[in-house]
Amino acid sequence: MADAAPLLISSAAANCQSCIEPISDDTPKHSNGVLPSVDEAIESYIGTAGAAHILPAVLASLVLAFDAQQTFINVFTDAMPPWHLKNSSSASASSSATAGGVSPCGLPPSTWSWSLAIHSSTVSEWSLECASPAVLGLPSSSFFAGCLAGGFLFATLADSHLGRKKMLLLSTLSMSIAAALTAASPSLPAYSALRFVAGLFRSTIGTSVIVLSTELVSRRWRDRISIVGFFCFTLGFLSLPAMAYLSRGASWRVLYLLTSLPSFLYTMLIYFFIEESPRWLLLRGRRSEAIQIIKRIACSNIIDSSFSKLTVPTHSREEDELSNDAFLAAKMLWENRWSFRRLTALMTVSFGVGMVYYGMPLNLGNLSSDLYLSVALNAMTELPSSLIVFFLVGRMNRRSSTLAFTTASGVFCLACAAIRGGGKAELAAELVAFFAACTAFGLVLIFSIELFPTCVRNTAIAMVRQALVLGGVVAPVLVAAGRRRRVLSFGVFGLVIGCCGVFTACLPETRGRGICDTMEEEECRESGAKLAIEEGR
16 A cells, blocks of 8 residues: 555646755765664655645544544434423423433323434434433443553554554544444444444544654644644534534434445545655665655655665664563553652543543533534534644643643533523533633643653553543443433533542643653653752752
C-alpha cells in the first residue's frame, strides 16, 4: 500500500513544479556531509513546501468525524422513546413528560403505548422500559469496554508491525463493518457484543490520526494540523443529531447504517489518497519507499545524495531495553515512587473527567429539553474548549487550571441534579459542566506529556487515557439509573469529578519547564525541587 501513488497528491504535484525551493548544496548537514537525524533530513525537503502537502493530513483527520458518531450514537438509539396514556386528552403533554426521565414502568400495559414506532429505539423494540440500569447501560458500557481492551491489545501495532496508515485503515474498516452488523442485531446480547467489537477497533483511531497527520507535515504546520482533528471530531458530533432527526420515527437500525456506510467508503480514501509516514518507514529501514513519498510530498524529484546516506540514529541502551520488553516502561513507572505517585494522581483525575465527558451526552435524555437540540449544543461546546486549550495553554498553570475546571464541572453537575422544573437553566448548567470537563480533558493530556520523561511517556499517556475510558464504562450504568432518580446520574457525576479533581494538587506544576528524556533526569529534577523547597523554609 505504501507504493500506491495517491491520486490527490499526484494531481497537486503536477501543477506545482515550484512549490518549494530547489534543494541546494547548502542544505544543513553535519561536518561529515550527512544530515544529522531522520527528522531534520525530512524537514530539509518538506519544510518549505506549500500548503498542498497538508491535504493528506487533513484527509486523515476526517476519520475523527466517524469516530465521534460511533462514540455517541447510543444517545439516540438507546434513548427512552416518547409514550402516552391511552384515551388521554393530551397525549403530547404526556409524552413530553417522558423526556424528563418519567417511564411507563409499573403501569398496566393496556393503559399506555409508545408514541413512535416500536422499532424507533432498542428500549421499545426489546421492551426494556423496566430493565435494570445495568441492562439499560450494557450497550454503551460494552462499547467503552471494547475501547479499554483495544487500548491494551493494539497500542503498539502502529509503532511496530502495521505502521500508521495500515493501523488507521484496519481500525476504520473494522469499526465500520461492526457498526453495519449492529443494525442486524437480533437481541440485546448480540447488540452489546457488536458494540464491544466496534469499540475494540475504534480504540486506536484517535492515536493513529494524531501521529500520522503530524508526521506527514512540516514542523510549522504540526500545531495547526492538530487542531483540525478537534474540528473534525466536533463536526461528527454535530452531524449525529442532524442524522438522528432526519431518521426520527424510523428504526434505530437505520441510524447505524447511515453512519457506517460513509465510514466504510472513507476507508477507500485512506487506501488511495493517504501516504504512510515517511518517518516510520525510515525507522523501519524502508528507505526507498520513504524517499518516494517525500518526493511526492515535497513536489520535487530531487533528493540530495546525503539523504540516501542517511542512517537511523542509534538507540540508547535504555531504548533498546524498552524495545525488548514491552512491559518494562510500565514497570519503571510503578517501581519509582515519584512516577507512581504522579501516574496514580493523573489516572484518578482522568477517571473523573472521563465519566463526565462520555456520560454527559448519554445523560441528555434525562433532561426535559429537546434531545436533538441538546446534543447539538453539547457538540458545539467542544469547539471553544479546544480553542481555549490550544491558544491559552501557554499562559495557564496546569495544576490550578485543571483543578478549577474539574471543580466547576462538578458544581454544575450538582446544579443539574438540584434544578427542578427543567427549562433553560437546566440546559445551561449541563452545557457549562460539559464544557468544563472537555477543557479539563485537554489539560490532563498536556499535563501527562509534561510530567513524564520520553522513555516512558507513551506508556504513561496510554494508561491515563485508559482511565478516561474506564470512566466511560461506568457512566452508562449511572445514566440508566438517572432515568428514575436524576441524582444518581448528574449528582454522582458531580461528586466523582469534583473529588477526583482534587488529586491534581498532588502534582508538580509544569508550565514553562522543559521535558526530560530519561528517568534519571526527572529524578534529579524532582530531588532538586524538593531541596529548593527545604532551603526556602
